Amino acid sequence: MRTILQSGYGEPERVLVQGESDIPTPGDGEVLVRVHATSVNTPDCLATLGVPYALRPVMGLRAPVSPVRGSDVAGVVEAVGAHVTGFAPGDAVFGSVWTGGYKRGAPGTFCEYTVVPATQLAHKPAKLSFEEAAGAVMSGVTALVAMRDVARVRAGQQVLVNGASGGLGTFAVQLARALGAVVTGVCSTRNVELVRSLGASHVIDYTRTSYPEQDARYDVVMDNVMNHPPSVSARVLTANGVLLPNSIGTHKWLGTLPSMAFGALFKSRQWRTIQFVPSRKNLEDIGALIQSGAVKVVIDKTYPLAQAGKAVAHMASRRARGQIVLSAM
Ligand SMILES: NC(=O)c1ccc[n+]([C@@H]2O[C@H](COP(=O)([O-])OP(=O)(O)OC[C@H]3O[C@@H](n4cnc5c(N)ncnc54)[C@H](OP(=O)(O)O)[C@@H]3O)[C@@H](O)[C@H]2O)c1
Incomplete structure (x- = not known):
């Protein structure tokens, strides 16, 4: 399958290059999804540029511990692993492969197929395009x-x-x-x-x-x-x-x-930290708010998968208006 592979840290258009990799096999509790769209988030920019340097011990010293960027996904179920209920091939879904940080061997979504834990996946509301659904995951849920x-x-x-x-x-x-x-x-x-x-x-x-x-x-x-x-x-x-x-x-x-x-x-009682929690319930809740028209997904620009480097550079410019989306179709 077509996959955007990262070779080291640096300028996004230099280090994010299209190559080939094997289609993954869904494990226990996982779903294989044909990626229609994904979006770019801050963790993708940081792992591409390798900043801040203080994160390199966890991100990877000279190159990221996992070569494929991206965590948001919207697409169609291709196959389901053991013990997965509620999803079947052909279902339109959206969710996240986020593992809570930078983990060795973690799957990415800047590619044509990815495996997603069933607990981090929901059915895509019919009114949402794949691009909107992908753009709603990390930003919308957080x-x-x-x-x-x-x-x-x-x-x-x-x-x-x-x-x-x-x-x-x-x-x-x-x-x-x-x-x-x-x-x-x-x-x-x-x-x-x-x-x-x-x-x-x-x-x-x-x-x-x-x-x-x-x-x-x-x-x-x-x-x-x-x-x-x-x-x-x-x-x-x-x-x-x-x-x-x-x-x-x-x-x-x-x-x-x-x-x-x-x-x-020395936390002031007034400070609170927030964490991205891509549970099925949170995905369904943000999906329902968008489906109802209460919230809309603002998309600045959609790039083809092959231009992932450009898309990451756009986001890293800190001038994005809403989401930067990648279309894998
Ligand atoms: N807690 C979590 O789990 C979690 C998850 C995801 C992201 N985050 C964090 O959330 C932050 C925001 O992410 P994002 O995706 O919204 O970033 P973003 O899309 O890159 O933000 C870009 C926007 O920032 C605005 N901006 C730049 N400088 C500004 C300034 N001085 N004052 C006000 N606005 C300014 C720009 O507007 P102008 O062009 O008008 O300046 C632009 O529209 C990131 O730093 C990321 O680390 C946290």
């Missing part, structure tokens, strides 16, 4: 976990989303709004109208105003950029407000690892 489960956003609350025009931000704005919150999005001038169209009542253009210097206060701040230290972002919280620091940042050596470690060790 934003859902953040807003619904971690921040527990309630009607009438004030929610600020920094990085409102990105993959996660476009979902977070819509989900907070769907939960009844009054949403403020932070983005640059060119994305103001997009963020407003997603349901933000207020938009702060960061090229003109820095949100920590505003007088407004928020019950929830989701920071997908972390261009301000968490202690500075926390200034705009109400007394019982919650801060969701959610970015690896841009520092080549350490990223935002020191602030995250500091938060974990």
